[in-house]
Amino acid sequence: MIVYGGKGELGSHQSYDDIKILYLYNLTWTTPAISGDQSLKDRFGHCACILDGQMMVFGGLSKGNPVESRADILELSINETPTKINLLINLTGINEVKKQIQKASLEGASTKYQESQKLKEKTKLEQIIKESTSQKEALTQESKVQQG
Numbered sequence: 503m504i505v506y507g508g509k510g511e512l513g514s515h516q517s518y519d520d521i522k523i524l525y526l527y528n529l530t531w532t533t534p535a536i537s538g539d540q541s542l543k544d545r546f547g548h549c550a551c552i553l554d555g556q557m558m559v560f561g562g563l564s565k566g567n568p569v570e571s572r573a574d575i576l577e578l579s580i581n582e583t584p585t586k587i588n589l590l591i592n593l594t595g596i597n598e599v600k601k602q603i604q605k606a607s608l609e610g611a612s613t614k615y616q617e618s619q620k621l622k623e624k625t626k627l628e629q630i631i632k633e634s635t636s637q638k639e640a641l642t643q644e645s646k647v648q649q650g
Contacts, residue, residue, distance in 0.1 A: 505524065507562070515565050517564055521576070
């Protein structure tokens with residue numbers, strides 16, 4: 503279990519910015535190796551989820567005040583040894599998050615454009631086939647009239 507941040511004693515506005523891991527199989531706590539952008543905010547009352555090897559952290563409070571609207575992304579990678587699993591965390595700053603969102607948006611737009619182009623091509627081919635079939639039928643009908 504990965505724990506990011508937290509709050510001090512009840513009634514306190516003390517909040518933390520550290521990251522801890524609880525190994526559930528033996529109930530021991532460790533502090534993971536951290537690299538990258540070190541500007542994580544201390545926070546509590548936030549939400550987090552893990553998706554595709556990234557832990558995304560949203561919202562919460564820092565020293566009793568709402569955290570500015572931003573999401574922090576922690577890149578998770580596991581380094582296993584025979585006796586221990588180490589979690590390495592690379593902190594991704596907000597600029598990298600924006601770049602990833604823009605990249606995903608561009609990839610999505612590109613995919614939609616390609617799909618629309620394929621649909622246009624398919625429609626054109628269907629129209630050509632329909633016209634060819636009509637022309638063939640007309641020629642067949644004309645041929646029958648000339649023979650008859």
